[in-house]
Amino acid sequence: MALIVQKFGGTSVGDPDRIRNVARRVAETVRAGHQVAVCVSAMSGETNALVALAEDLGAGRPSPREYDVLVSTGEQKTIALLCMALHQIGVEARSFTGAQMGMRTDRAHGRARIQSIDTDALRRALDAGEVAVIAGFQGVDDDGNITTLGRGGSDTSAVAVACALQADVCEILTDVDGVFTTDPGMVPAARKLDRIAYEEMLEMASLGAKVLQIRSVKFAMHYGVPLHVRSSFGKGEGTWVVREEDVMERLVVSGVTYNRGEAKIRVRKVKDAPGVAAGLFGPLSEAGIVVDMIIQNVSQDGTTDLTFTVPREDYARGIELTQKLAPGLGAEDVEGDEDIAKVSVVGLGMKDHAGVAARMFQVLAEEGINIQLISTSEIKISVILQEKYTELAVRALHKAFVEDGAAAPTDERT
């Protein structure tokens, strides 16, 4: 008997029919002899409907405390309905709001961080043979105020509960079969990964693969909870996200990702002096604009070019602010470009493998694709290129590194 936490997103519980499907899925796991805690999101569309109500009120920027009271009703609806659906097919189940499961968070409404989970009530339910159906995304602070965890909160709730219960696995049930080497919609040869390391998943998630929320992966990595990303429809194995040493077949490159959601801003001929970068990125940060890549050219004549990328939705504000700041930085000119994409290769194997970058640039050069910016970390290499080359680049890199690429030599551990 294993203790399994299953997480179903808003689409999976989007209407009564789907909730019945989820109930059947949970029932299978129970009947296979496991203890099950299920973490659910609000029914898809529900949160937006609640937010729209607040907007209809003309409440501008509603109180974060009351906003959380409002939106947390979404998950509360789902847990009650899922329990009813489980009862109907003869499965004992009990629902838990954030407060009821002792999900303690800090006081940061709308983006609260989990501090502790008092698992007594959950354990009692599980030990009594009940499925614990828990509301994702929500908790309470020390004074019992309702808080929400913000984007991706339900994944994080599930992982946190799995960790607190010392569950054997946290299953993330979603509408895809697992984590793929690249977008199967773009590259038919993409294949599902059986296993992937937390670190790789983190890079893949932050680079645009939308399967898992970054925060929940960090949580799982920190506490060593195995994640299993699998389809909520099919029954096959999905992708296990585990410790590096538990990834058997290690590829040099595990995945090729792309992200069309950024834009590029270049500040030309700024003074190459201390404080210049701070004078630019400080105000951008204060304006809530998250800068992703930053490249500074080699200085010439005491000036340099600074290029950086920002989320495309912040591009207009970003370039306006940069233009305002440019004279103070001694800059000659500010240029922007929304017509870009970021393409990356990710893989733990490249830590031990020199030459991945060189091979990447060569593959792109062979396709006649010009590289605008490059940034690297230990386990990923990202390049910015013209958006129209996205598919071409992804396909060529996937072919070179995944389809044709040999597995990295396994080290002594495996």
Added chain:
Amino acid sequence: MALIVQKFGGTSVGDPDRIRNVARRVAETVRAGHQVAVCVSAMSGETNALVALAEDLGAGRPSPREYDVLVSTGEQKTIALLCMALHQIGVEARSFTGAQMGMRTDRAHGRARIQSIDTDALRRALDAGEVAVIAGFQGVDDDGNITTLGRGGSDTSAVAVACALQADVCEILTDVDGVFTTDPGMVPAARKLDRIAYEEMLEMASLGAKVLQIRSVKFAMHYGVPLHVRSSFGKGEGTWVVREEDVMERLVVSGVTYNRGEAKIRVRKVKDAPGVAAGLFGPLSEAGIVVDMIIQNVSQDGTTDLTFTVPREDYARGIELTQKLAPGLGAEDVEGDEDIAKVSVVGLGMKDHAGVAARMFQVLAEEGINIQLISTSEIKISVILQEKYTELAVRALHKAFVEDGAAAPTDERT
């Protein structure tokens, strides 16, 4: 400075516009220098929508625990939205779910009874100058399970909070101007009562006047909390429901009510022997059929007729069951009649006034109305008559007792 509890029903908070209206109304009370706790229901239609979701799930008879988890989201939505609306017009406000306000109930999901209210949190909010916006209808049991109070629960919540806070008044804001001597839609001469005693209000409520829920009146009477039933739109005084000794102008008859929601069943020639009534009303009660009036004729030849009334929606079940039981009671025949109405006169004044019944029967006789059944209590007289005579009877009795009727002589106390 007074401490005022205001209760707004589902229609008053039925959409964002109305919620803004409620906020303005609350703001006026705050700006008049009072401390205010506001108790709200779910937006009208919301509870039905939630119940429909459970029905779509095919959940037959859903678990009472989960049903409460589901429907309690309705009030939680309202409290958040009302707080936002209050903030928007510069009024400090803080919402409280049943759990957050320490509304402890027993474990009877769907019809829970309030056991205690821990007013610390509410007091802190009020003392900090905040409006406490509380979810009606809901509480928690000793284990933190969400419970709901059942029909009329929001009125009861408001009164209970008023009592616990020792509020100066519990205002029930509704879509009528107050409690009337009879239905103004039927009798244009009906007039609003300035004051009415709890006991009278109880009789009026149970006899069909829909302004206040019986349970909340009982609660208010028990704890001596003055109720003020008033319009949520206008600003005039409504009707105060208070202790008998605080009703200044005491009429012999305070109101004339009618109820078309019952049906009559007659069992003819049952044995006039011990146990016969129990043999009939026991099984009816077990079937969940609430019997209202019971009349037994004077016995003749060792047999008697038993006549009783039941809610019209239970009539079919009631007569079927009675027919099944009749042979065992030695009854000759069972007859039923749905075509009836109950008309009543209510007034504390009739305690000291003989002759009210005689006058009532005389008034009805003058109009040619035949009385089928009579039942009386200290402060009310009810008669059953053919439904088609309802208006005629109500108008005639209102004219005789209210329009033409003198106030009862005040006693030494007033």
